[in-house]
Amino acid sequence: MRFIIGPVLALGLSAALAPARAAEITVALSAAPTSSDPHFHDLGPNNALMHQLYGTLVRTDATLHPVPDLALSWKLLDDHTWSFSLDPDAKFSDGTPFTANDVVFSLCRTIRGVGPTHSFTSVPLAMATVETPDAHTVILHTRQPEPLMPIQLAGFAIISAHAAGAGHIDFNPDNQCGLVNLPPSSAFDTLKLSVGTGRYRLARYTSGDTIVMEPNQYHHGAPARWSRVTFKAVPNSGARVAGLLSGDFDLIENPSAQDLPALKAHGGLAWTVTPSNRLIFLQPDIGRDKTPLVQTADGRNPLQDPRVRQALSLAIDRQAITTRLMEGLATPADQFVPPPLFGFLPNPPKLGYDPARARALLAEAGYPNGFALTLSATNNRYIDDSQVAQAIGQYLTRIGIKTTVDAMTQTVFFPRRTKREFSLSMGGWGYGTGEASNLLRYFVVGPLPARGLGRSNYGGYHSAAFDAVFTKAIDEMNDERRRDELYQAQTIALHDNALIPLYWETSLWAYKDRYSFTGRMDQRTDVDGLKPKAN
Incomplete structure (x- = not known):
């Protein structure tokens, strides 16, 4: 039995001083990370922080193309085997070397799940065995063919085995590699285990409020641009804009479209607009005969009827929402995957606005007078x-579905959604892998715990036809066959309204005009994308 005896103290600062860096900056976040533990929750704000502090074997560039990070190269040995050659010069922020043992430790730590949703189990659960023939080589033997393994690893943080007090580890999923007393997420928030290979290291973490990063002097690669970065969580868009106007913030996330005239009139400010791949969608509770936030005369769950789900979709004017409410900073969605990501449908079915047809469908389903429900959202x-x-609540009410909107903070919403307390919820998903299977493997496929699939299928959707073709697709090594199978899977899910697509967000950042800023398709705020302009 192998024991983790607790975190070790960081090494003293002995490396040479880093080159001179630009000044300190303060960034206003639209949503705070829920933890500094990189394995806690696969959530946009958490992932953005993770990528500043930790390395991954593979990372993606601003357009989601895979590029080397802690692995300098990789190759497919056979349909079930991937080999990764690791960077021999990479070090953690405490000065200790990064080795293959840290990869094994990270896989072992997450295999039974961390955090409220066990978000990162799919990668370790895909492994049959893991070999480490030397300190800088990892060979992953997968249970099924995994054509997307390198890009799936782009979202999987590597943490330090040494910082957790672990010695040599052999991959043995049956007993979590013999590890006991695994480090809790709170140990990352208190900095005891916040030891990564990223450009920055964590200097302070106050949940829901302030995060401070400083350069990681041991980072092997392009140095951090800033001498100190302070993140402030400011959920209200107006408050973020006010802070930018007053000079308190250098960069802010997601000002609303309505704020742009004020920014322009003020002067001295600039903004960057970047198309994103984040889909906003409705997730109906399909799997339960009774659902908590719907009231019908007979007590049944009307969302189980495909005609009702089709009525929900037809009731919503996506064009009006994106052009009027969001002033063009969104694009109506007619499928789950935006072009040009791999697997997008070239000729998707048109998701039109037809309230008369929606009312007729409700009547056909036995609800001529509608029913009442609560739409849950952040x-x-x-x-x-x-x-x-x-x-959306107003659109649904117009067709006879008396809708109450319950909008809450993300820290309330996500735990409640995980407990399946909602009947109809509005959520979002950004494609970290740049490929169609990404959303479907979490939110649509029937739960397959042994493979870590379907963990976000909170609506309980199940289709044998979808599951059969989708699981075949994610195991298919031939790109053309996989694309065809993903077409089939998406067509089934769209027809069933397993999720109801609404629109793709366009990302917006605003900042002082003495800087330039490069946005990312995945909406991640990379602080080193903010650059001082040349004098």
């Missing part, structure tokens, strides 16, 4: 999320 996670939820 009010500080997505761009204009609360306002959009209110607009």
